[in-house]
Amino acid sequence: MVPKTWDTNRSKQHPVWLQGYIDSTDKQKQLYKKTLKILILSQIFGGTGLAAGITVGALLAQDMLGTESAAGIPVALLTLGSAGAALLVGRLSQRFGRGPGLAAGFLAGGMGAVGVIIAALINSVVLLFTSLLIYGAGTAANMQARYAGTDLATAKQRATAVSMAMVSTTFGAVAGPNLVDVMGKFAHSIGVPTLAGPFILAAAAFILAGLVLLIFLRPDPLIVSTAIANAQVENRTVQAEQNSESSTINKRGIVVGVTVMVLTQFVMAAIMTMTPVHMGHYGHRLGEVGLVIGFHIGAMYLPSPLTGMLVDKVGRTSTAVSSGATLLASGMLAAFAPADSMVLLICALVLLGVGWNFGLISGTALIVDATHPSIRAKIQGSADVLLALSGATGGALSGLVVAHYSYAILSLSGAILSLLIIPVVVWSRKTVNSDSVLRFPLLSSRPSAPSFSNFFTH
Structure with a gap:
């Protein structure tokens, strides 16, 4: 079966801008560094959105249902939503590029956080659980962003690229829980239930993470790396180690x-x-x-x-x-x-x-x-x-x-x-x-x- 993303008829006809990256290792290195910087910024926002919501999700469900037995439901829904979204984000990224795929996950997570806020306002448990499921898409995007830095990395840079994305998440993950009280007070001041306050921060953070990737992750590293790998196979100029990696x-x-x-x-x-x-x-x-x-x-x-x-x-x-x-x-x-x-x-x-x-x-x-x-x-x-x-x-x-x-x-x-x-x-x-x-x-x-x-x- 020929993968949909492998177009042998068009692989030799690259746009001028893409051909420039195929021919220039210097441009590849510049795009690699730019990609890491953008990922670091988006992961700080993504980590903030992830941690802020998870911190009070169980408490919000317990408060709305009036029982401690529901405290574990939010984590289960987040995990289920994350698993489903991981598959979709991966396929969207393969078809349209890392930027659109990851942005879709973060923006969906932001919309899920907005849904949680609305559910708290109208006291709707059904909307709360549905929104938490969608909110899990932000978790999936946050995890899959670690792969984006590896697209243009050499074999000796890949793990380092993964580590840069992961450590960036830490800054947001630390900031999110520490802002819970502040966001709770802010929510109360505008008539929103206090426990929904952190989800205001989560919505803003996830949406910002998505917009950063959608707007600034250009040229897309996955599209460029695919074109480079295809060109190497076609021209048979790749070294033995690279050829083994790119052809199988x-x-x-x-x-x-x-x-x-x-x-x-x-x-x-x-x-x-x-x-x-x-x-x-x-x-x-x-x-x-x-x-x-x-x-x-x-x-x-x-x-x-x-x-x-x-x-x-x-x-x-x-x-x-x-x-x-x-x-x-x-x-x-x-x-x-x-x-x-x-x-x-x-x-x-x-x-x-x-x-x-x-x-x-x-x-x-x-x-x-x-x-x-x-x-x-x-x-x-x-x-x-x-x-x-x-x-x-x-x-x-x-x-x-x-x-x-x-x-x-x-x-x-x-x-x-x-x-x-x-x-x-x-x-x-x-x-x-x-x-x-x-x-x-x-x-x-x-x-x-x-x-x-x-x-x-x-």
Whole structure:
């Protein structure tokens, strides 16, 4: 099957402006740097919108329904909306470019936040839940923006580019919760329920993030990188390593990258979700819980620049193994640390965040390495669907494990599960069989056998 984005009849007829980027490595480098700057700005806004809404979503649902049993619904709806939107954002990006695809996700998230505000005003639970589902599109766009910086990056820059987008999210994620009280007072002053105040900030932040990408992310990095890759194949002037990357989809690489991300996301979400409950059972105050989770979130994003350099210089698979080892240490520490020890709990959750960071960045880089630009965004969108669902599953199952067994059993289970990353990485180092590589129609028309990895390529 010929991918819709691979137009062999038009691939040789590029517009003058696009041909300029194909012919000039200097222009490619300039566009790469410009893309990173725009992504950093949009991610600051995106992180603000994401954190501001999530902070009070559960409280708003509880207030409108009058029961604590509804507190978990907003997170579930956000996750479900994020998973569905990840698929759509990936396909829109593949068809129209990164700018329009990511902007659509952020703008939809902004509209969802507006819907939440209206739902609070008219006290409509149905509108609230529908709007939270749409609001999840902003989360999907915020996560997929990390891929955009890799489009024009060299193989030695890709993880660093991912890390720049991720660390930028941290600034917004820290600012959002700290503005909750301010936005609550502002909302009250204009006749809007106080708990809906942060969603005013979320709406503005998501819409600004979308507009930044839609207006300034030009020329589109995905369109340019696809044209460059096509031209390299056509002219047969690409070097051996680049030719291998641009002419094949390495299915083994895709599966390994996704598996690393999914495992780390599952373990992180499971332990993080139940840590506040565990602390509450042992008399820790809300402020102490917030401190532990704050350290955890910081550890998830702040090490990104260092992780990016490690992945690019030391290697993808080595960092992935480090992710498993770090998560193992986190799970063991969380399981055996005295419940009244704030220091040890903070250490456990910091290790949990760092392990997740290692896994997400190394897994992302593996996926980029394994795909051609002509279908890369679509595959990345499919990968992020599994990422979102794994987090939701981990969070949901964690409650059942703690209810029937204990927090220690949950943590030990997460530690053991993280070890699965090691055999996956060992498997990835084996020689790639011909069945694990799907060649593009330009080079070969041989159909591939159905497999699990076809989920990503079709």
